[in-house]
Amino acid sequence: MHYRLMLCSCMLLTLISVKSHAEAIEVVTEDSLYAYLREGELVGPGTRIADETLKGAGISDYRMLLYPWARAYEKALHEPNVMIFPLDRTPAREQMFKWVGEIHRATTKLYKLRERDGIAVDNLEDAKQYSIGVVRNDTKQVYLQQKGFTRLVISADNHDNFQKLLNHQVQLLPMPENTARLMSKDAQVDFTSLEEVFSLDEQPHRVHMAFSLSTPDEIVTRAQRAFAQLKASGEVDRIMTQER
Missing domain, CATH: 3.40.190.10 (Periplasmic binding protein-like II)
Structure with missing residues (x-):
């Protein structure tokens, strides 16, 4: 009986761990040349790059939301599983986020x-x-x-x-x-x-995509690899140079 209790406890801990890593990613952005509303839909070159990056990383459970910049920034600073763009990469911010890649300069x-x-x-x-x-x-x-x-x-x-x-x-x-x-x-x-x-x-x-610090490293690494492939293929630059 004691063994079964320990086994159930271990299984429960495993399920909790898996669930925490599988939580949906919230992608936050502001109204800018990178993301904007068109006929009620959030579009723009930054949204396309974020979509392609997350899909390439095998991440399908995410939602993209438009906020005033200060609110988007605060969410990315303090909440887990948050991706933010467009975020300038500066020395002061270097240790505040987990960086994915540069989308524009x-x-x-x-x-x-x-x-x-x-x-x-x-x-x-x-x-x-x-x-x-x-x-x-x-x-x-x-x-x-x-x-x-x-x-x-x-x-x-x-x-x-x-x-x-x-x-x-x-x-x-x-x-x-x-x-x-x-x-x-x-x-x-x-x-x-x-x-x-x-x-x-x-x-x-130096405009980047980045994750909040409390986002699991495994998710960040997958996104970094996917973005690097997208960048190397020339797709990031192609998307950014298209007209609005």
Whole structure:
């Protein structure tokens, strides 16, 4: 009887262990050039890359959800079995996530409205005199704060941030060009109404997919291998260069 009890206990522990490793993966992202809603469906190059990576890793039980960036980031920081993209890989974040792979790289630029005269930036120090819109918990917010910027206006997402520029609530926005074009398109304004005033060459966007730290290593390893194969085949670059 004692042996049977021990056997049942071992079997129960095994079942609990298997169940914990088989929990669904939650893929979280923000509204951006990598993921967006179209006719009620979440689409975009980042979603396609995440789909192909997880399927290649033999992971079929997952769901993809759109959140404000700060909420997506918090979930990936604190919850198990969470994949997040697009996430800039920085030294400060290196030990905070389990990294899958780089899906894109771009240079951040400071933009103003072309109609607004008197805004001139010859170096990063010049930009400190202007109000700058940033998204909460985004690397651009962290970078500018570390550089001593104090006139930062924080928004929940890219669209709210961009609207502040159009409404003259901020004077500058830091964005890669492809994001600036996407935001202009979504806001139904001509991209030429924006003017680049400075390029943050020392702070390139190294956009990655990553898992939360409490995600099992076995899942992460499978995803890393699948992504590496996808990248080597040229499929990641092909997906990213397709137009929205």
